[in-house]
Amino acid sequence: MLIIKRIEDLNQYLNKVKKQGKTIGFVPTMGALHPGHISLIAKSKKMCGLTVCSIFVNPTQFNDPADFEKYPATLEADLLKLKAAKCDVVFVPSVLEMYPNGFKNTTAVDYGFLADTLEGEFRPGHFNGMSQVVEKLLRAVKPHLLFMGQKDYQQQLIVGLLIKKRRLKVKLVTCPTLREKDGLAMSSRNVRLGKRARKLAVEISKTLKQTIKELRKMKLGIQEIQTLGAQALQGVKGIEMEYFQIRNALTLKHPKSKNEKLVVLTAVKIDGVRLIDNMIVG
Ligand code: AMP
Numbered sequence: 403m404l405i406i407k408r409i410e411d412l413n414q415y416l417n418k419v420k421k422q423g424k425t426i427g428f429v430p431t432m433g434a435l436h437p438g439h440i441s442l443i444a445k446s447k448k449m450c451g452l453t454v455c456s457i458f459v460n461p462t463q464f465n466d467p468a469d470f471e472k473y474p475a476t477l478e479a480d481l482l483k484l485k486a487a488k489c490d491v492v493f494v495p496s497v498l499e500m501y502p503n504g505f506k507n508t509t510a511v512d513y514g515f516l517a518d519t520l521e522g523e524f525r526p527g528h529f530n531g532m533s534q535v536v537e538k539l540l541r542a543v544k545p546h547l548l549f550m551g552q553k554d555y556q557q558q559l560i561v562g563l564l565i566k567k568r569r570l571k572v573k574l575v576t577c578p579t580l581r582e583k584d585g586l587a588m589s590s591r592n593v594r595l596g597k598r599a600r601k602l603a604v605e606i607s608k609t610l611k612q613t614i615k616e617l618r619k620m621k622l623g624i625q626e627i628q629t630l631g632a633q634a635l636q637g638v639k640g641i642e643m644e645y646f647q648i649r650n651a652l653t654l655k656h657p658k659s660k661n662e663k664l665v666v667l668t669a670v671k672i673d674g675v676r677l678i679d680n681m682i683v684g
Contacts, residue, residue: 403484404491409542412493416454416543424451428545428572430536433457434474434590435483438580442549443487445577454543455484456493462505462531469676474593493543500538507534511567513560519654520667521556521678524644532557533564540570548572553579553587555667555680556654579679581607587679599673602640606670609634609646610681613666617648617683620660624648635670644669644676651682 406412416426427446431439439455446453457480464470477494484492510530517529540548548565550558558576565572580588585607586600595603613631616622622630632646650657651665667680 403481403489405481406491406493407495408499409495412454412491412542415491416452419452420544422451425547426450426543426545427453427547427549428540428543429453429455429489429549430539431455431457432459432473432590433480434476434593435480436580436588436590436592438551438553438588440483440487441580442551442577443484443489445575446547446549447488449575450545450547452490454491454493454545455489456495456539456543458493458495458500458535458539460500460531460535461497462501462507462534463528464531465525465527472594474590493539495542500535507531510534511537511564513563516556516563516654517560519556520645520647520649521669524669529557529560533560536561537564537568537570540565540572545572548574550574550576551579552576552680552682553589554678555665559652559654585611587677589677591675591677594675596673598640599675602638602672603677605635605638605641606668606677606679607681610666610668610679613648614681614683617660617664617666624657624660624664631666631668635668640672642671644671 427450429442429446443453443455459473461470507530511533522529562574565574584604586603609631613627616627628648635641635643635646646668648664648666651663657664664683665680669678
């Protein structure tokens with residue numbers, strides 16, 4: 403497994419690989435890797451001739467400096483996991499390498515409502531920073547396929563739009579959310595949950611599942627089903643709900659009819675740890 407720190411070295415190596423006709427798959431991460439991340443590597447390995455994973459904790463996408471400070475950094479362990487998963491290349495740039503001209507985003511893409519709603523409301527500037535770094539990474543790696551998780555539902559919609567607006571030649575592959583046995587979506591932030599918080603966290607996926615069940619039954623209206631779900635989460639002592647919303651799965655707009663493709667999205671805080679999850683009505 404190659405570990406590369408500079409864009410120039412990455413380009414040099416990947417240009418050679420491309421000349422051999424190999425398909426390049428790319429999995430961007432912020433490290434603190436768990437089996438959810440590794441499932442993206444596995445998918446890329448299945449579909450591509452060479453898999454690149456990046457580890458970069460992007461400062462510009464943290465609206466809360468404390469969250470950035472506390473973000474788990476486990477590079478040694480991450481590299482072992484990637485090696486075990488037979489990842490071909492790990493790109494580990496420094497902040498200076500990614501932002502040689504500072505953090506200002508002078509050519510930000512306007513995502514409109516898609517970035518202003520839900521996470522956008524609670525984490526102002528988050529998607530601007532995320533899209534800034536994803537574009538930089540895509541221009542550095544120039545992959546054929548980009549693998550991202552459904553876990554960050556709004557993020558993958560925005561990256562889809564970034565690819566379209568910037569006319570980048572890459573295909574986005576969105577992969578299913580890997581969960582713990584009790585249903586909790588795997589997340590790098592889960593390690594920060596204490597025993598009590600970890601126990602409470604199961605209520606997130608439980609409520610989402612129940613809501614999906616209600617949406618399939620279609621006996622109640624969407625608004626009513628949403629209120630029931632929100633109340634269920636809000637009723638759990640120790641869970642601080644930020645949002646619990648049923649939205650159109652493509653536009654994230656409030657649905658007008660049950661015939662639309664729907665997604666249920668939520669964000670909560672438990673003991674100061676912010677967790678997000680979602681489920682699609684399939
Ligand atoms: P992160 O390191 O949190 O930025 O995540 C890197 C990529 O892994 C993103 O595309 C996430 O959506 C994806 N991811 C995070 N958690 C999971 C999970 N539980 N299952 C599948 N993919 C995930």
